[in-house]
Amino acid sequence: MRVSGVLRLLALIFALVATWIFIRSYISLTMKTIRLPRWLAGSDSKEIKAVKTKCGLSKPCPDNFFAFKISSGAANVVGPTMCFENFVIMSPVKNNVGRGLNIALVNGTTGTLLTQKCFDMYSGDVKLLVKFLKEIPEDTLVLVASYDDPGTKMNKETRKLLSSLGSSYAEQLGFRDSWVFLGAKNLKDKSPFEQFLKNHPDTNKYEGWPELLELEGCVPRKVF
Structure with missing residues (x-):
């Protein structure tokens, strides 16, 4: 395989790896962003029982x-x-x-x-x-x-x-x-x-x- 072909292959692999890392980081960040308000909502949305007098x-x-x-x-x-x-x-x-x-x-x-x-x-x-x-x-x-x-x-x-x-x-x-x-x-x-x-x-x-x-x-x- 020519050197130019090897370089193109390496560049393609690098791009795929970088894309995969980016997508994984984005999904992780998104999940954290989504889970945080749900967690907060969960703490605040506990059933509030009316105080019986x-x-x-x-x-x-x-x-x-x-x-x-x-x-x-x-x-x-x-x-x-x-x-x-x-x-x-x-x-x-x-x-x-x-x-x-x-x-x-x-x-x-x-x-x-x-x-x-x-x-x-x-x-x-x-x-x-x-x-x-x-x-x-x-x-x-x-x-x-x-x-x-x-x-x-x-x-x-x-x-x-x-x-x-x-x-x-x-x-x-x-x-x-x-x-x-x-x-x-x-x-x-x-x-x-x-x-x-x-x-x-x-x-x-x-x-x-x-x-x-x-x-x-x-x-x-x-x-x-």
């Missing part, structure tokens, strides 16, 4: 706080609901609510349910309510929700006792008003956990009743 609150409560949610009744159709620390205390489903005032007592240190009762303020449970409020133990949280008519026959003594639990609206509570409240026995200041809507034809959402109220929050242990 007690009683379905919009955000979780800090340590040493109790989570609660109270809904008033809707007109005289749907009864109120109370949830405390993810436990439904009262609700239409449990069939333990009634027209008037629905009240639950919870130990303010342990969060244990003490009792729950409903008082028909139209038929005359006022005396029973007064006795109940006077016998509330110390260190007790009091959850209240109205249904239908909470205030028609409420007297001064009842209003005073409810006010002593931290209510700002017990004195105003009247016929078919909507009211939700969380207070405590011998609370020194007014409770920040309260909502109230007056029954008024111009503002009522339902015919003859104001709209349903919903109150949620985080109450510290031993708020008293």
